[in-house]
Amino acid sequence: MEWALFIKRADELTQLEEDHQCWPSVVSPDCAIPYPASHDLSFTRVYYGTEFCEAVIPSTTELEECLFASLERGLSFTFVTPHVTDTYLDTLGACFDILSRNLEEAEVVVNDWGVLRMLKKRHTRLTPILGRVLNRSLIDHRKSNVTCLMYFPFRRFLWNYGVKRVEFDCPAQPWGIDLEKSALGGSLYFPFDCGVINNCFPGQSEKKNFMNIPDSIINRVIHQASAQIQE
Amino acid sequence: MHIVSRASTLQEAELLVLSGATALVLDLKGSHLSTSVPEGNTSAHNVADVTTSINRLRHIVDCAHRDEAAIYICLDDQSYSDSDTHQVIKLIRQICTTYDIEGILTGNPGLILTIREENIFTDVLLSPEALVLNRQAVVFWNELKVNRIFLPSYLEADEIEKLVDDMDGNDFYVTVFRGCVHKKIPSINSIDVVFCALCNIPRFYRTGVTAVSVDLGGEPCHWKIGLVTVIKTLLDMLEQGASDEEISRTAREGIECAELCQSGYLCMYQSSSRVLVKEADSRI
Numbered sequence: 001m002e003w004a005l006f007i008k009r010a011d012e013l014t015q016l017e018e019d020h021q022c023w024p025s026v027v028s029p030d031c032a033i034p035y036p037a038s039h040d041l042s043f044t045r046v047y048y049g050t051e052f053c054e055a056v057i058p059s060t061t062e063l064e065e066c067l068f069a070s071l072e073r074g075l076s077f078t079f080v081t082p083h084v085t086d087t088y089l090d091t092l093g094a095c096f097d098i099l100s101r102n103l104e105e106a107e108v109v110v111n112d113w114g115v116l117r118m119l120k121k122r123h124t125r126l127t128p129i130l131g132r133v134l135n136r137s138l139i140d141h142r143k144s145n146v147t148c149l150m151y152f153p154f155r156r157f158l159w160n161y162g163v164k165r166v167e168f169d170c171p172a173q174p175w176g177i178d179l180e181k182s183a184l185g186g187s188l189y190f191p192f193d194c195g196v197i198n199n200c201f202p203g204q205s206e207k208k209n210f211m212n213i214p215d216s217i218i219n220r221v222i223h224q225a226s227a228q229i230q231e
Numbered sequence: 232m233h234i235v236s237r238a239s240t241l242q243e244a245e246l247l248v249l250s251g252a253t254a255l256v257l258d259l260k261g262s263h264l265s266t267s268v269p270e271g272n273t274s275a276h277n278v279a280d281v282t283t284s285i286n287r288l289r290h291i292v293d294c295a296h297r298d299e300a301a302i303y304i305c306l307d308d309q310s311y312s313d314s315d316t317h318q319v320i321k322l323i324r325q326i327c328t329t330y331d332i333e334g335i336l337t338g339n340p341g342l343i344l345t346i347r348e349e350n351i352f353t354d355v356l357l358s359p360e361a362l363v364l365n366r367q368a369v370v371f372w373n374e375l376k377v378n379r380i381f382l383p384s385y386l387e388a389d390e391i392e393k394l395v396d397d398m399d400g401n402d403f404y405v406t407v408f409r410g411c412v413h414k415k416i417p418s419i420n421s422i423d424v425v426f427c428a429l430c431n432i433p434r435f436y437r438t439g440v441t442a443v444s445v446d447l448g449g450e451p452c453h454w455k456i457g458l459v460t461v462i463k464t465l466l467d468m469l470e471q472g473a474s475d476e477e478i479s480r481t482a483r484e485g486i487e488c489a490e491l492c493q494s495g496y497l498c499m500y501q502s503s504s505r506v507l508v509k510e511a512d513s514r515i
Contacts, residue, residue, distance in 0.1 A: 112368060
């Protein structure tokens with residue numbers, strides 16, 4: 001099993017050297033997943049990028065800085081991409097060019113079907129990894145979890161696109177799939193899950209939107225609710 | 232422009248079609264699939280949505296076709312397993328040939344690939360959960376012979392306009408109303424939120440969007456009917472040459488929440504939220 005560290009900036013890599021004990025402190029001691037003591041860990045891979053927001057895709061300069069910092073330390077490199085609109089497709093394209101130029105083989109986590117197609121058509125040296133957004137799953141912490149990977153045609157589709165591995169959350173209950181039989185590798189993220197509910201809109205949780213609802217409206221909603229209860 | 236709504240019962244389907252809906256989406260339950268979901272894992276079966284038994288499908292299809300409305304069956308479930316592979320195909324073949332529906336609503340590329348390989352001649356309406364946000368993604372689905380695409384609700388109106396302009400030969404569907412809040416009893420922990428884009432209908436109409444959808448899931452029937460009626464009215468006004476201001480005013484009167492409209496809290500497809508994120512990012 002390989003351990004990978006998800007970093008946001010290149011200088012975070014220095015933490016590994018300077019303070020080897022610091023990182024497990026962010027993991028809750030109540031975390032259900034047993035992890036080895038920090039001195040037993042040895043990270044051999046770096047994850048860099050963003051899974052969920054196109055506005056924070058790293059620039060090519062930042063990517064190069066992080067890539068070279070990883071290579072200097074002998075770490076493998078995985079670039080993580082979010083789902084993107086057309087505006088940011090070119091940004092990702094430039095990042096993929098850098099990866100193709102500098103690495104014999106690099107992994108790219110894709111969370112957008114368009115990005116997966118782009119990799120297959122234009123950047124064949126990069127290995128696609130199916131991200132957590134595209135690995136649609138139903139997680140219920142009381143029961144075993146289901147994922148779209150349990151359906152054979154979906155797995156076959158991924159093989160056709162050269163997907164080598166699939167990313168998973170790390171919930172309390174097991175996944176209903178045997179990865180060994182599925183001929184796909186798996187990565188587990190912890191300690192944080194990626195959860196999406198029905199009415200979750202990127203940016204809609206902006207404080208301004210919520211805080212600007214006038215009191216009169218809230219009062220009216222409550223008034224209507226109590227009226228309906230009485231009816 | 233078509234009006235799409237979810238329907239659950241025969242009566243609801245009849246009323247929605249009479250109100251102006253030209254396409255209905257039905258969730259299918261009781262399809263005898265032996266999914267590997269443990270018994271009691273109800274979340275895997277979309278219980279939040281009102282569902283339709285396959286036995287009642289015939290009546291709904293007849294009713295919709297009488298008024299020239301289309302029927303799409305939603306098979307957007309993540310819980311299919313290997314043992315379901317043959318049964319899913321058998322089911323799709325059955326509902327497409329026996330019941331003569333217009334298409335399947337799904338976002339599962341594996342399922343679509345199988346439909347194509349098994350030579351089942353049916354349209355596929357791509358679910359918004361397939362997250363089509365860019366041209367590459369549209370081409371990706373076109374390669375699977377999917378040309379009807381439901382766009383997700385968090386694209387900006389400008390981006391929708393560009394996609395529709397650039398990707399000829401595709402039919403784009405957008406949601407113009409989701410959820411409900413202003414007439415719903417707040418639950419213990421939360422108040423459901425509503426998202427509305429009725430004011431954007433004139434823009435979508437001019438852009439060439441194929442259909443607008445009301446996504447109220449399992450909400451009471453009279454709300455769906457009311458909204459479909461409002462949208463039908465707006466489209467009729469557009470065809471008669473009404474201005475955007477008139478449409479906007481009628482929409483606000485129709486959903487009876489002018490104050491919420493003014494707050495901006497309701498609005499979908501706005502660019503403001505993403506601009507705020509970018510500004511915050513640049514400050515960091």
